[in-house]
Amino acid sequence: MEGLKFSPKSKKVLMLLVILVLTPFAPELLLFMDVAGVEVAFTCLLIMIKPMKLWVECQVAKIKEFSRVIKLAIRQHPVCDARVFAGHYFAFSLTLLLTSSLLVSSSIWLPILVMGKYIA
Structure with a gap:
């Protein structure tokens, strides 16, 4: 001490x-x-x-x-749903493969990210 x-x-x-x-x-x-x-x-x-x-x-x-x-x-966002995520991921990949443009491919994700629950 x-x-x-x-x-x-x-x-x-x-x-x-x-x-x-x-x-x-x-x-x-x-x-x-x-x-x-x-x-x-x-x-x-x-x-x-x-x-x-x-x-x-x-x-x-x-x-x-x-x-x-x-x-x-x-x-609760639709992107967290497996079906929505898989569909958008497949479309994103296919568009990226066909166009080789990240900007065009990202346009597939944009509506679901902006609109959220109103789309799905």
Whole structure:
């Protein structure tokens, strides 16, 4: 346990480093540090962490919900159906073989990708 004890000076240096890393996200810490010192600025940082944490959790929840909706949309897309995929893949391959044009061959995939469930 002796190794975990820090001297007061090393604590201040550690607090200062944490504040300097987080200053781009909370520039008001510089004002606190200038007026009242590192200890007050670090205390204000600890007070500000909870709203930041709640905001981050809200953003993570939104991202998870959005990714869930995207996964569901991809699973229900006609291209994920084996019959539709096989038919379009066969037509794409045949057109690519006959025309040697990737642009013309891709036009077979375009309607199903754009229109989605309205075609199939």
